[in-house]
Amino acid sequence: QKEVEQNSGPLSVPEGAIASLNCTYSDRVSQSFFWYRQYSGKSPELIMSIYSNGDKEDGRFTAQLNKASQYVSLLIRDSQPSDSATYLCAVIFSGGYNKLIFGAGTRLAVHP
């Protein structure tokens, strides 16, 4: 069973703080990992992709991947109220052509 697990939240952080979102996956040989942001009633928007162990930074976002622990995380620095959304982790498992498996998402609430 190919699974992607996320804490549903809500994760509540004050404005300006670092938000840390976590995701675990079941397939040790997965190679492609993605974070999507989804505002209420809207479609998912790709914000980060990561393929190698370590950190990848893009503006206020940092994705971290640890394949040995089957763990991928997203850090949001200087969190803003506009970051309040559901964050979906998605993984392409081995043997599935570009078939994304999504977690259920973590709802983030950034309060002023």
Place this chain on the structure above:
Amino acid sequence: DGGITQSPKYLFRKEGQNVTLSCEQNLNHDAMYWYRQDPGQGLRLIYYSQIVNDFQKGDIAEGYSVSREKKESFPLTVTSAQKNPTAFYLCASNGASKGNEQFFGPGTRLTVL
């Protein structure tokens, strides 16, 4: 202005009716996908197509059908055999130049009356 369009934005269906959701992209992407999202859940794959005139079932294909006659278009029909069709339907596409990254259209919200 490149992107993925879906229509209609909202759709209401009576019991026993078939309805077709439109998905069009002008990104020159080869692969297209249909997902379904239920409240509080992740997206689940319905059908996908890697090239024109070819498509494969995803994880929850029962009660749905698709066609891929043109590269730009991948319509989804929700048939009367789909017992619980009320959901948010999302179309995505992926091009070779973007690796495995998939990009989503705005979605169609289907409600059964």
